[in-house]
Amino acid sequence: MAIAVIHRQSFVQDRASRGAAVRRAPAARPPAVRPLRAGAPVRGPVEPPLRWTARGRAVVRAVTAAALTAVMVAVVAAAVLVVHRNALAGTGTGHLVARYHVVLPGETLWGIAGQEAPSADRRETVARIVELNALNGSRVAAAGGRMTGPQ
Numbered sequence: 001m002a003i004a005v006i007h008r009q010s011f012v013q014d015r016a017s018r019g020a021a022v023r024r025a026p027a028a029r030p031p032a033v034r035p036l037r038a039g040a041p042v043r044g045p046v047e048p049p050l051r052w053t054a055r056g057r058a059v060v061r062a063v064t065a066a067a068l069t070a071v072m073v074a075v076v077a078a079a080v081l082v083v084h085r086n087a088l089a090g091t092g093t094g095h096l097v098a099r100y101h102v103v104l105p106g107e108t109l110w111g112i113a114g115q116e117a118p119s120a121d122r123r124e125t126v127a128r129i130v131e132l133n134a135l136n137g138s139r140v141a142a143a144g145g146r147m148t149g150p151q
Contacts, residue, residue: 099149103141112140116149125150 052060101112113125128150133141141147 100146101149103143103145103147105143107140107143109135109140112147112149120150 099116101116103112109126109129110122113120113122113129116129117125129135129147130137132148132150135141
């Protein structure tokens with residue numbers, strides 16, 4: 001109560017001296033002091049528990065709800081994509097026909113691409129061979145190995 005009275009007096013004095021209303025923040029409450037027990041370690045002042053305002057509680061609820069909603073939407077979207085992909089996996093028109101090429105000593109991907117698709121662009125054919133056989137760079141499989149060729 002004394003703090004409120006001092007605050008009001010300073011407000012009145014400032015208003016009278018300056019001619020305008022100047023508000024000062026009330027003095028901070030002193031921290032709560034806990035009685036010490038014999039032999040207990042001495043600690044700093046104990047802070048009062050955090051007090052949530054109605055607006056603060058509403059903001060925390062809204063942010064939590066938004067985060068949970070985002071996670072749920074992501075999980076549902078991932079599930080839909082997986083189910084959709086699996087549903088499309090069996091809708092093929094039939095069996096795939098693969099062409100194999102047995103690698104001979106000294107052969108290159110450029111040469112194999114020219115043999116497998118002579119009328120197509122060799123760069124695209126080489127890229128397709130690398131993709132189909134999961135090759136690292138432009139290295140050819142060892143001589144005698146089988147490589148899948150493009151259609």
